[in-house]
Amino acid sequence: MTLSKASICLVVALGLSGCAAHSPDDVSIETTQQFAYRHDGPPALTLYTMVSNRSGSGAHSSIMINASQRVVFDPAGSVKHPAIAERGDVLYGITPQVADFYERAHARETYHVVIQRIEVSPEVAEMALRLAQDRGTVASAFCTNATSSLLSKLPGFEQIKPTFFPGNLQKQMSQVPGVTERKLFENDSDDKAEAIAAFKPEDARATSPSGEAHQGNK
Structure with missing residues (x-):
C-alpha cells in the first residue's frame, strides 16, 4: 500500500503493536525444507517494485534471494498458492516456473513490475537469506520498510536507507553499482486472484534445475 508522509507515524504505531513473529497459517520448518529449491545460477538479489500504471506510484516491494536456496521475501504480500510454502x-x-509466476501475478492492466537484479557474493546472499528468515511476519503496509531494512544491513548496500516508499527504494537500488533493471508489463485482469488461480502446481514442481525465470522485457 502506498503511504502518505502524514500517515507514517500512525502506521508505525499500529504496525509495532500488531506485528507477530509468525502467522498462524505458516507452514512448519520441515515443510519449508521439503519445498527448498536450490538454483544453480550465481548468488543474486532481485528487488521487485510494483508500480501503478495510472499514478506511477509504487505499491509494493519484495525481494528474491538466490543463496543456498532460492526464496522470495514477500513482506505483507498476497501471493498464496499450493505450489509455494x-x-x-x-x-x-522458487523454481524458475514459480519465479515467473510470481512476477506475472503482479503485472496486470493496472500495475507493472520493475525488476532490479544484482549478483552478490555467496556470503552476502546467505546473510540476506538469514535476515529474511529471522524477520518473521511483517505488518501490513510495512513491505518496503522491511525490504529496505534488510538490504541496508548487507555489505555493499550500506547506502540503502530504510524507507516506507517503494519508489524511493527503487531509486536507491538503481544507484547501487552492478544493478540491472527491466520492466514487466502485461494486460491481464486487475484481479490478481485470477492469475493465481490459473497457475498449475504440477507445472511448478516439474522443473529443470538449470532453468531461469523470464529475463526479457515485456
Whole structure:
C-alpha cells in the first residue's frame, strides 16, 4: 500500500503493536525444507517494485534471494498458492516456473513490475537469506520498510536507507553499482486472484534445475 508522509507515524504505531513473529497459517520448518529449491545460477538479489500504471506510484516491494536456496521475501504480500510454502513472509520453492509466476501475478492492466537484479557474493546472499528468515511476519503496509531494512544491513548496500516508499527504494537500488533493471508489463485482469488461480502446481514442481525465470522485457 502506498503511504502518505502524514500517515507514517500512525502506521508505525499500529504496525509495532500488531506485528507477530509468525502467522498462524505458516507452514512448519520441515515443510519449508521439503519445498527448498536450490538454483544453480550465481548468488543474486532481485528487488521487485510494483508500480501503478495510472499514478506511477509504487505499491509494493519484495525481494528474491538466490543463496543456498532460492526464496522470495514477500513482506505483507498476497501471493498464496499450493505450489509455494510460506513461513514468516518467506516463500519457498522458487523454481524458475514459480519465479515467473510470481512476477506475472503482479503485472496486470493496472500495475507493472520493475525488476532490479544484482549478483552478490555467496556470503552476502546467505546473510540476506538469514535476515529474511529471522524477520518473521511483517505488518501490513510495512513491505518496503522491511525490504529496505534488510538490504541496508548487507555489505555493499550500506547506502540503502530504510524507507516506507517503494519508489524511493527503487531509486536507491538503481544507484547501487552492478544493478540491472527491466520492466514487466502485461494486460491481464486487475484481479490478481485470477492469475493465481490459473497457475498449475504440477507445472511448478516439474522443473529443470538449470532453468531461469523470464529475463526479457515485456
